[in-house]
Amino acid sequence: MIEISGFTALYIFMLSAFTGYEVISRVPVILHTPMMSGSNFIHGIVLVGAIVVMGSAQSALEQIIGFIAVALAAGNAVGGYVATVRMLEMFNPKDKKGEA
Amino acid sequence: MDVFIQVVYFVAAILFILGLKKMSSPVTATGGIVWAGIGMVAASLVAFFEPGVFEHTGNVVLIVLAIAVGSTIAYVTAKRVQMTDMPQMIAIYNGMGGGAAAAIAAVELVKMADSTGATSGHELSATAQVLAVIGALIGAVSFSGSAIAFAKLQGIMKKTIRLPMHMAINLILFALTLVAGAIIGFSGDVSIQLVLLFFIMALVFGVLFTTPIGGADMPVVISLFNAFTGLAVAFEGFVLGNAAMIIAGTVVGSAGTLLTQLMAKAMNRPIGNILFASFGSDGAAAEEDIEGSMKEIQGTDAAIMMAFAEKVIIVPGYGMAVAQAQHKVSELTKLLETRGVTVKFAIHPVAGRMPGHMNVLLAEAGIDYDKILDLDEVNPEFPTADVALVIGANDVVNPVARSNPDSPIYGMPILDADKARNCIVIKRGKGSGFSGIENHLFYADNTRMLYGDGQKAVAELISGIKEL
Numbered sequence: 001m002i003e004i005s006g007f008t009a010l011y012i013f014m015l016s017a018f019t020g021y022e023v024i025s026r027v028p029v030i031l032h033t034p035m036m037s038g039s040n041f042i043h044g045i046v047l048v049g050a051i052v053v054m055g056s057a058q059s060a061l062e063q064i065i066g067f068i069a070v071a072l073a074a075g076n077a078v079g080g081y082v083a084t085v086r087m088l089e090m091f092n093p094k095d096k097k098g099e100a
Numbered sequence: 101m102d103v104f105i106q107v108v109y110f111v112a113a114i115l116f117i118l119g120l121k122k123m124s125s126p127v128t129a130t131g132g133i134v135w136a137g138i139g140m141v142a143a144s145l146v147a148f149f150e151p152g153v154f155e156h157t158g159n160v161v162l163i164v165l166a167i168a169v170g171s172t173i174a175y176v177t178a179k180r181v182q183m184t185d186m187p188q189m190i191a192i193y194n195g196m197g198g199g200a201a202a203a204i205a206a207v208e209l210v211k212m213a214d215s216t217g218a219t220s221g222h223e224l225s226a227t228a229q230v231l232a233v234i235g236a237l238i239g240a241v242s243f244s245g246s247a248i249a250f251a252k253l254q255g256i257m258k259k260t261i262r263l264p265m266h267m268a269i270n271l272i273l274f275a276l277t278l279v280a281g282a283i284i285g286f287s288g289d290v291s292i293q294l295v296l297l298f299f300i301m302a303l304v305f306g307v308l309f310t311t312p313i314g315g316a317d318m319p320v321v322i323s324l325f326n327a328f329t330g331l332a333v334a335f336e337g338f339v340l341g342n343a344a345m346i347i348a349g350t351v352v353g354s355a356g357t358l359l360t361q362l363m364a365k366a367m368n369r370p371i372g373n374i375l376f377a378s379f380g381s382d383g384a385a386a387e388e389d390i391e392g393s394m395k396e397i398q399g400t401d402a403a404i405m406m407a408f409a410e411k412v413i414i415v416p417g418y419g420m421a422v423a424q425a426q427h428k429v430s431e432l433t434k435l436l437e438t439r440g441v442t443v444k445f446a447i448h449p450v451a452g453r454m455p456g457h458m459n460v461l462l463a464e465a466g467i468d469y470d471k472i473l474d475l476d477e478v479n480p481e482f483p484t485a486d487v488a489l490v491i492g493a494n495d496v497v498n499p500v501a502r503s504n505p506d507s508p509i510y511g512m513p514i515l516d517a518d519k520a521r522n523c524i525v526i527k528r529g530k531g532s533g534f535s536g537i538e539n540h541l542f543y544a545d546n547t548r549m550l551y552g553d554g555q556k557a558v559a560e561l562i563s564g565i566k567e568l
Binding site: 003004006009012013016017018019020021023024025026027028029030031032033034035036037038039040041042043044045046047048049050051052053054055056057058059061062063065066067068069070071072073074075076077078079080081082083084085086087088089090091 | 109112116117119120121123124125126129130132133136137140143144147148150152153154155156159160162163165166167169170171173174175177178179181183186187189190192193194196197199200201203204206207208210211214227292322323326329330333334336337338340341342343344345346347348349350351352353354355356358359362363447449456457459460463464469472474
């Protein structure tokens with residue numbers, strides 16, 4: 001863990017917000033659904049937070065909630081990844097005939 | 101070790117942004133998700149080496165177990181699900197992320213409650229405390245709301261439920277949730293009961309917020325919840341002092357917000373209108389006279405019409421997705437092309453249940469994407485088309501959006517299928533679309549209705565053309 005003070009966080013927040021806006025503003029319509037799925041995968045980073053929180057859990061209640069957090073976060077990351085890859089595979093000319 | 105962890109998080113954040121960037125072009129998109137995936141695996145692995153995680157071996161075992169459970173379920177469902185059902189799967193995976201963010205906040209708040217009064221308590225800074233609560237609220241709403249969105253798209257929940265005084269109940273509930281949140285966020289004295297009450301209220305609010313919204317608007321809602329989850333993750337990232345979470349969460353939050361706006365714009369409805377006014381109730385009231393009648397056509401006649409056309413524009417909609425007709429449509433396209441017919445596809449930005457939904461399905465069926473045209477590209481082509489074949493689309497080709505200012509969909513850009521010389525509409529029954537509005541296109545003089553399931557109807561067309 002590093003110390004992130006309020007204003008540093010605010011700057012990170014601001015710059016990231018512009019980055020997200022810029023990245024998506026040039027996406028063609030055909031990629032909107034894969035893109036939504038892809039960004040859905042990226043917030044799967046919540047898994048990192050879930051691991052950290054679960055790791056320092058002490059009481060049984062914390063462990064139970066932590067367990068739920070990790071399981072849900074892993075579901076977000078893995079599900080988001082597989083769904084995105086499956087969608088994007090279809091835009092790949094090589095295996096266009098792929099799974100019918 | 102600490103420096104190493106931070107370096108990995110830093111690289112992961114870069115990989116996420118580059119990955120998203122690469123995903124914005126069809127050529128590099130597959131690489132993009134792989135890059136982001138590498139970042140995710142690396143960040144998750146080093147998370148185990150954060151201080152405190154390896155102190156309790158029992159917890160590490162539980163973490164591994166939880167990851168195994170969560171990822172197995174998600175992997176199996178994501179692999180098995182039909183392409184047509186992808187929108188609701190995105191909703192549910194997104195909801196899981198929101199739930200995880202809320203659960204992280206819950207653990208932090210429970211720790212705080214446990215340590216109140218104790219000598220060496222778990223201390224959060226005042227800002228972190230407030231952000232934890234906000235993140236918890238957004239995450240919990242995203243979780244239960246996404247679950248409802250999933251249920252609606254999956255057909256588990258078919259009706260649009262509106263309680264009497266729904267708006268008022270929502271507002272009161274939201275206000276109460278905020279009050280509970282404020283008490284938790286601003287006071288150092290937190291009781292477990294209050295935290296529990298706060299989460300229950302937030303979850304119920306997510307449910308009530310989503311139930312009145314019609315199925316046609318679900319893509320916008322899912323996109324909004326996607327942005328919500330991103331924000332929740334960013335806030336919890338601040339609480340945990342994790343820059344990677346702040347960056348990734350915020351990027352998704354802003355990208356998701358923009359995507360939501362783009363979608364709402366395509367439907368020509370302000371986001372507020374989608375979220376707070378249910379479509380069906382306006383539509384039912386606005387009944388009007390329609391000239392003409394629906395004229396049925398047989399598959400064989402429609403086949404002849406298409407086989408001798410010069411240009412056919414196919415307008416797919418949700419009905420094609422439901423009927424899994426995309427492969428038959430692809431077969432039909434190839435058959436027509438061997439006869440020298442030009443075939444193009446017209447995709448409305450909100451056709452199906454998500455922007456790009458139709459593109460994904462058509463790509464799955466092996467149709468080149470240079471044949472697939474956007475609204476702006478294709479509308480000038482309709483007047484020169486001999487046949488416009490509408491497969492399971494309804495509201496997106498309804499001319500009242502151009503003509504009737506009283507209609508709830510007035511002003512929405514539509515595909516001008518009615519301007520084609522002939523229009524064939526494949527439709528399961530005589531009912532109206534998701535918005536509940538009668539479609540004047542179906543009554544037009546040059547429109548013929550081909551009733552039946554999308555897949556069977558297209559199969560009829562194919563066999564009809566083959567027999568010629």
